[in-house]
Amino acid sequence: MFTMRIDQDIELQLFQLHHSERLFQLVDENRFYLRKWLPWVDAMNSAFQYHSIIPIWLKQFADNNGFNAGIVYKGELVGSIGLHNIDWHNRQTSIGYYLAESAQGHGIMTRTVQGVLNYIFYELGLNRAEIRCGEKNKKSRSIPERLGFAMEGKIREGEQLYGRFHDLIVYGMLAADWKET
Amino acid sequence: MFTMRIDQDIELQLFQLHHSERLFQLVDENRFYLRKWLPWVDAMNSAFQYHSIIPIWLKQFADNNGFNAGIVYKGELVGSIGLHNIDWHNRQTSIGYYLAESAQGHGIMTRTVQGVLNYIFYELGLNRAEIRCGEKNKKSRSIPERLGFAMEGKIREGEQLYGRFHDLIVYGMLAADWKET
Amino acid sequence: MFTMRIDQDIELQLFQLHHSERLFQLVDENRFYLRKWLPWVDAMNSAFQYHSIIPIWLKQFADNNGFNAGIVYKGELVGSIGLHNIDWHNRQTSIGYYLAESAQGHGIMTRTVQGVLNYIFYELGLNRAEIRCGEKNKKSRSIPERLGFAMEGKIREGEQLYGRFHDLIVYGMLAADWKET
Amino acid sequence: MFTMRIDQDIELQLFQLHHSERLFQLVDENRFYLRKWLPWVDAMNSAFQYHSIIPIWLKQFADNNGFNAGIVYKGELVGSIGLHNIDWHNRQTSIGYYLAESAQGHGIMTRTVQGVLNYIFYELGLNRAEIRCGEKNKKSRSIPERLGFAMEGKIREGEQLYGRFHDLIVYGMLAADWKET
């Protein structure tokens, strides 16, 4: 399996086809918890769907346009993180993530995003990383805030969830402001 | 020719292959004026390049993912406007435009964006339109400001121009706030 | 919407995805009338089918290979006209059309084909336009005859309708013979 | 090699990549003779070009949309014959051919087209075959005339050769009129 080591406890596993079952199980077990902010959760109703989705993610990776990986904490799949796409001309990308309810409270996502920022700035050599969170999604917003992202704006009605639009907060981190910890 | 009528003086012409010459001429004559904010201008050095670009624009249109059109004022091609892409799930799109130096001062772009907003909200039925301008691009920023867009944020170092990053101002207009004039 | 103005009453609307409902309604209401000469009418049984067909038409347009447009008479969709494809080497194309039964008798199709011929000869710069009609399709044949097309031949059993072959009359118009009216 | 036997002297060889050299040689040796009616002859200046063209022909064959084959007379490649495409709905196709100057006068093309008509009507089960010839191309026109095709029309300026348009004669043969000889 191809992994990106974050720290002693956490590694990212690039999703391959044989992760379909485990990934579906993660989403299925956290269905109620995740669906509030992730509109696609309701549509996932069998591991088989990931047999179509994972190849799309891997082709995105093959096109040098980001990745989708599982967050593995002490050997267990607890979440997912990815770069939605990469704007090579303007040297920026956007990060998305979610974490199982049971894995909350260990600082897993903060450490993971930290590791991914190192990958973004030091390995890919990009200049800017963006995170967009629903305005009322406190948990999600706490990650960029804890890591020192600047709040750059509020996209009014930037996303639709279950037929209602809500506002998105845009957070940005620049290479110049990032120091590896 | 397929056109979108804006008002008595202005119409948009969906770019087809046979516009290549006139479009290149427009860019070529305004090269010095346009290149300040449009990084691709330097790369355009023959009408022939538009023979590859226009089919890509038309395929984008065929995919129901926006359009690129010439702005024709009193019969003369004076600029370009387009929808970069359409996010149908979140029902939003982003508008880009430029105008020849000699056509400045007649309110052409304001009226054109007004017409395009009518198309976006009344014909396509979208919920949100976005315009992004370089922070110091006064002329470009005056359009959304004049039309009542809200300034929603500042994307730091959001764009690269000639090796330097500069900040982008994000303007948003919601369907609920737009009234046809 | 992108349109081609024919005269004060008539405009052509380049079909986009959001025309699916109205186009299906037109076909559905004229089903009995149209099916006599159009073999595909029976196969159209939901607006949804046009969600696959319209992108194909638009890709044809994107490939500079003709168009398919709605005929709008005094604001109402009453028919369709298109260029089946364009032979750029031999600089010729072929026109197809149909009109709702209720819109017959106003000269709509004659004026429309006239406008399309102007587009073919003056804007696209082609040399020859062709119309093929079923030999016994009097209404359809009256259009090229009224507009001065030459009858160039009879393709025996050139088309199959409901399991029977019938003869097609080929009409041609040359650029040199066409004078804008 | 895959061949279609016409008679004791003549067989058709489905063109494969390894025919490139011999096919180019045929065209090259008859360049002056063939170019009068075949506009693409001037553009063929190396056997290597057939490395791109033959796969296209074979894909057309794979799509059940006609074929391109060499005419081999007493073991020597002397010409080419093909079905340009097949209209399966209307069950018709169109035949094109050319023959080396030195192979004229043996009835080769008449016998070959005869064999191809058997393939069209008896093996493919089509209803109609068409041949189009330049009006002044006596040699080419003699083939359908000898075989009893009906002259169905004259397409005015139907083809461009070296910047000038000329008229095409359309010949048609119906399954019902064809009797194997």
Add this chain to the structure above:
Amino acid sequence: MFTMRIDQDIELQLFQLHHSERLFQLVDENRFYLRKWLPWVDAMNSAFQYHSIIPIWLKQFADNNGFNAGIVYKGELVGSIGLHNIDWHNRQTSIGYYLAESAQGHGIMTRTVQGVLNYIFYELGLNRAEIRCGEKNKKSRSIPERLGFAMEGKIREGEQLYGRFHDLIVYGMLAADWKET
């Protein structure tokens, strides 16, 4: 039909779409006999499936990457033979075949493979041909052995049939060792 003549009794017919019925009938009638060594037999349950498969075979042929053809003995389809793919850099290919039970005992397959080897070595100019047989498939193994192939190895568990792995014998023939008969 395009054929490769093997000898007076046997010809190969390049499979085209209109062979679907006859090919399915062959497989269907020999279902019990063929399924022992051909794992795909159980999955073939209608002639219609060949409407998808034959175009794939023909595209492989169009890509100069082998062929699939029917073996016709005294006018009757009795089997199939093909080149799985062609390794042009190393100039080798691999042969696969099967024969109806009722056609066994006439030397049909030996003569056919002989003819195909002539095509491989003399027409395609390859250097090596391979045949792989299940170790216990006596009938299949007798073909390369009778024709003088060398037994080059045994691929342990090289193929899966109905959930069990079995060993494959690799036979090879080199151009230098082949003499046309």
Add this chain to the structure above:
Amino acid sequence: MFTMRIDQDIELQLFQLHHSERLFQLVDENRFYLRKWLPWVDAMNSAFQYHSIIPIWLKQFADNNGFNAGIVYKGELVGSIGLHNIDWHNRQTSIGYYLAESAQGHGIMTRTVQGVLNYIFYELGLNRAEIRCGEKNKKSRSIPERLGFAMEGKIREGEQLYGRFHDLIVYGMLAADWKET
């Protein structure tokens, strides 16, 4: 970076676009050493070529059809290993590899192949792994021999190197015979 940990000293790095320079440098420095058994070495003359090749490798990975990775020993790229493709029906794959001259003698490749076999049998769940080596390539052959592969055959003239064919030894390892060390 996405890696597969082999042991304390060795990790595999899935090749991404930004490895192009380092990979070319490895090949370029070992050009004379590697070209003896790798026919493609002479064709690699700039890092830029890997900008086309690495996306193809990643697409292969995205198609669940193997991978290509760098062998990193104590932080330095010293070689490459990959699965050429995966036959999922027969549950087998084939391994290829090379190592810089300066990295010979540390057991790097033996440990690496060992790790890859664990991935093949335990993570992918395949049943058989194959390695093919030139008969006279002692160094390459020592790897499967040391790891207990069975020698299953000799493919005569199985590969072409610089215009001459040479024999390939096929080694096979079955899941049942492999015990993780």
